[in-house]
Amino acid sequence: MSGALADAALLAAATGLRSSAAPAFLSRAASCGRLSLPGRPLLLRRLGDPRVAALLAAALAGEMVADKLPFVPDRTSPPALAGRMLSGALAGLLVFREAGLGAASGALAGAAVAAASAHAGYRLRGYAAGRGLPDLQVALAEDAAVLACGAAFLRRRAG
Incomplete structure (x- = not known):
């Protein structure tokens, strides 16, 4: 379970900072064969389409x-x-x-991590502003964290 939990936490933490992160990285993983979506509803299977992955990357x-x-x-x-x-x-x-674990447990974990990440990012951004850091710099650091989480998820899926 630790591998699935780590993967879900990486995506959900990124999503707390940028809401389109999880769909973008899930789609990228599925389009590269790093996430299996067979038997899922058509909408979810479409995540594996490289064109959908490109659109979701553009949305991010x-x-x-x-x-x-x-x-x-x-x-x-x-x-x-x-x-x-x-x-x-x-x-x-x-x-x-995909890991054969409870989907409901995964959904709850993902939602909880995303909420915690959203609140932490919001408070950190406010704290940084109070310390005189330019908001743009903090926002760019958040973007880097989102990309790092997504890259870590994709690397974990690669091998």
Whole structure:
């Protein structure tokens, strides 16, 4: 279980910071044959399509740009947090199910990690601002953390 939990936690932590991270990295893994999606509903099987993977990667890049805009709502606002938790739940569900573990447990773990990551990122960004760090630098560090989590997930899946 530790491998599945680590994979789900990496994706969910990234999703707490950028809501489209888990779908983008799940799709990348599936399109490269690193995540098995057979027998899933058609919508989930489409995650393995390289075109879908490219679209979701573009969505993640767009979210990374949009995150720096002043009118974007806080990630801990109810709608934003719910989206992040759903994305984290999807990651946990798929990773746990593939490992033959309880999908519901994976979904709960993913949702919880995404919520915790969203709150931690929000508080860290506020703390950094209070210390005089430019918001753009902190936001770029968050982007780097998201990409590092995704890369770690993909590396773990490679071998």
